[in-house]
Amino acid sequence: MINYSKQNITKKDISSVVRSLKEEFITTGPATELFEKNFKSKVRSKFAVSCSSGTAALQLALNSMNIKKGDVVILPVINFIASLNILELLKAKIYFADTDPITGQMLPKNLLDCIKKNKIKNIKAVITMYNGGDPLNAKAFFKLKKKYKFFLLEDACHALGGKYYSLGNHYVGSCKYSDISTFSFHPAKTLTTCEGGMVTTNNFKLFKIMKTLKNHGMLRKKSGKNKHNWKYKIIMPGYNFRLSDVNCTLGISQLKRLDKLVRSRRRIAKIYIENLKSLTNYLILPKVKMSRSAFHLFIVNFNLKKLKVNRDQIIQLLYKNNIATQVHYIPINSHPYYKKYSKIKLAGANSYFRSCLSLPLYPDLKKSQVNYICNKIKLLILKYKKI
């Protein structure tokens, strides 16, 4: 079976993790500090806080912005469920924005439509999500942040290694266009720590809150040579969202080849595009600038009007050929728990959801496997196209 994603683990990763298990600290120690230091210097943000998952990163970010009951937060409806779940638990006033029908990303126009349609006055925060890994429209959202004075949180879990458009060499995570960026190190992502996450920011106040919240709200002075500072103070209620030194050691090792991992993804994306470009009557290929997208996903959109099968049938037909694809994502307002939001109809997102498919993409995917997948798609289209 060719899965849609797979982690990339090298011998060096393994030997560094084995070494880390023999260290004095296996929870929070020097590796955590070094991972954060290396991460922030890679993406060029002022601050970085590691944490136990991308979900924990979102929780830290939203708490640091003090999102509480009744605060207005807007997010795109094509999304991973984590941000919505947190907002629901925080009892925020949630609004969903529509997305582009091809990329599944919220457009600045979608955000403005959402504000106007719902007559929203005070927006506390907007969460953007670079579905697939392409940091589109970051600058335009930043302009809107300034105009409407909201916190801008980039859920950049798909975009590690991507670079902002119109900003030369700046990585997503530098927070040039946001207050906070969040990342996940789940095995499907650009780099992995098994489970893990990171927040970056240039705002010292937000950084301090996130750093404290992740460790029980605890403040502790370092021990000196002759003095053991065993006391600690709790200055806010917090969590244990720590990422262990063992996980961070894997992160340090993986981070060294971030650019290489992204290059591999881009190379595979190019092979897909080359192979499938003759089918553009039946499927729409991603129109991205190779040097910008992190290519977390390779998303195609089927032109269902020209096919006798729907997207779900296509998934099953590919699966029969040992190709496991995915859908990113089911609109988050359509899950059973969120039925109170299910009546909100967002045309762009619905069209995206019906037609989108994430094809397998990971650094170790072989050219022959990509050719195999493309051939199966070609045969499928040949068989099921409307004449």
Ligand SMILES: Cc1ncc(COP(=O)(O)O)c(C=O)c1O
């Ligand atoms: C866009 C997005 N946000 C948040 C998350 C949550 O990350 P994690 O699984 O590390 O909690 C994910 C992970 O799938 C994601 O893709």
